[in-house]
Amino acid sequence: MSRYRPPRRRGSAYITPQGERVLRQELHQLWKVERPQVTDVVHEAAKNGDRSENGDYIYGKRRLREIDSRVRFLSKRLEELTVVDRAPADTGKVFFGAWVTLEDDDGNERRYRIVGPDEFDLAAGKLSMDSPLARALLGKRLDDEVMVHSPAGEQSYCITGICYSEVPLEAH
Known part of the structure; x- marks a missing residue:
């Protein structure tokens, strides 16, 4: 068998x-x-x-x-x-490789980099582009509201920063 x-x-x-x-x-x-x-x-x-x-x-x-x-x-x-070794023409939108800072409804901030599925590591802040959160973020702009359906229920985030540099900047 x-x-x-x-x-x-x-x-x-x-x-x-x-x-x-x-x-x-x-x-x-x-x-x-x-x-x-x-x-x-x-x-x-x-x-x-x-x-x-x-x-x-x-x-x-x-x-x-x-x-x-x-x-x-x-x-x-x-x-x-x-x-993908270069930033997109429109760096004001979330695309592959972007460091995205999100704020939840409680005011907690999290920073993620959207990467490929072969390199994702949530502990290091690397989010697979195939994940529900990354799919919801792709194409959005600064201050856009993002709704994500998760096992814990529907969660809302606001995009407070988008950065394409190698190391995310602390101040946006």
Whole structure:
């Protein structure tokens, strides 16, 4: 019996230069550093005879499959991604790569950067452009009101800042 997995919807094919650099570093780390090390461990473990009870061999082979799978994914993904390395002509609107400052109804401010699905990290303030909040923000302007439907209910935000510089400015 096979482990069927329904096809997943492909994420948007956009990435920032920083995100591309991180993916390329991961690919290099896996292919040039980690894979040769694991291959050596498996090779040495294979010399020890009975492979059915050899933990180094079993887990090494499993790790090689994981590495090879990730390398295949990264190689294909990097080929299809479009690197967005410049600000749009209209920097007064929210587009890909923008740092957006939002204020909620309670006056709390949050700052997010709209990035591709391969680089999102909410802890670092990077919001995937495929997320409901980012989709609601795209195309909006400063002082626009944004309504977002979330599991917690409908939330309202006001855009108080839009910035396209590498590091978001504190004062807008």
